[in-house]
Amino acid sequence: GAVVSQHPSWVICKSGTSVKIECRSLDFQATTMFWYRQFPKQSLMLMATSNEGSKATYEQGVEKDKFLINHASLTLSTLTVTSAHPEDSSFYICSARGAGQGVRNEQFFGPGTRLTVL
Amino acid sequence: AQSVAQPEDQVNVAEGNPLTVKCTYSVSGNPYLFWYVQYPNRGLQFLLKYITGDNLVKGSYGFEAEFNKSQTSFHLKKPSALVSDSALYFCAVRPPNTDKLIFGTGTRLQVFP
Numbered sequence: 001g002a003v004v005s006q007h008p009s010w011v012i013c014k015s016g017t018s019v020k021i022e023c024r025s026l027d028f029q030a031t032t033m034f035w036y037r038q039f040p041k042q043s044l045m046l047m048a049t050s051n052e053g054s055k056a057t058y059e060q061g062v063e064k065d066k067f068l069i070n071h072a073s074l075t076l077s078t079l080t081v082t083s084a085h086p087e088d089s090s091f092y093i094c095s096a097r098g099a100g101q102g103v104r105n106e107q108f109f110g111p112g113t114r115l116t117v118l
Numbered sequence: 119a120q121s122v123a124q125p126e127d128q129v130n131v132a133e134g135n136p137l138t139v140k141c142t143y144s145v146s147g148n149p150y151l152f153w154y155v156q157y158p159n160r161g162l163q164f165l166l167k168y169i170t171g172d173n174l175v176k177g178s179y180g181f182e183a184e185f186n187k188s189q190t191s192f193h194l195k196k197p198s199a200l201v202s203d204s205a206l207y208f209c210a211v212r213p214p215n216t217d218k219l220i221f222g223t224g225t226r227l228q229v230f231p
Contacts, residue, residue: 044162049218093161109164112159112161
């Protein structure tokens with residue numbers, strides 16, 4: 001149980017285009033989803049926290065107009081990188097926390113999406 | 119500032135030997151503590167967690183971790199390492215009354231045959 005998927009697993013795009021990444025909780029309802037960014041050989045940096053039906057809370061230094069997050073349902077959150085540039089190339093990982101007793105205390109992570117902007 | 123430290127960038131151990139991956143934290147109150155493992159180009163897999171109770175926590179794949187409140191440490195251990203344990207390991211802390219996880223910088227474990 002507690003499976004989180006991400007789509008796509010990798011994407012290559014041209015500079016200036018927008019890319020949407022989906023994060024789904026497959027077998028539980030995720031009241032909270034998190035988006036992280038991981039640079040090569042570095043730790044995960046939290047970008048934003050999103051609660052279903054409300055606006056995302058962004059961490060300091062993360063541009064909310066560039067990284068659009070939508071959490072429209074209890075099983076789906078999306079991250080859209082708008083007007084992507086090469087410096088946005090990174091590994092993006094989402095995680096989800098459930099509302100039920102069994103999954104209350106930990107985040108379950110998706111497999112990640114590798115974005116390469118040419 | 120709240121932080122998590124993993125002092126070793128890499129740990130090398132021979133297969134069959136015990137392994138320890140260190141983690142210390144600086145967080146007020148009683149945080150939840152986690153260990154995750156990451157294989158190349160993959161997301162994080164949950165290994166184990168400490169919330170309360172017994173200081174020795176047993177997790178997946180034979181791993182365990184010992185919580186030491188006085189030393190604010192949560193070291194990951196395994197009695198007998200396998201080559202397949204080679205991966206990147208992250209310690210994480212969830213401060214009280216928050217949803218956020220604070221990650222350490224990760225420790226690469228290399229198990230040699």
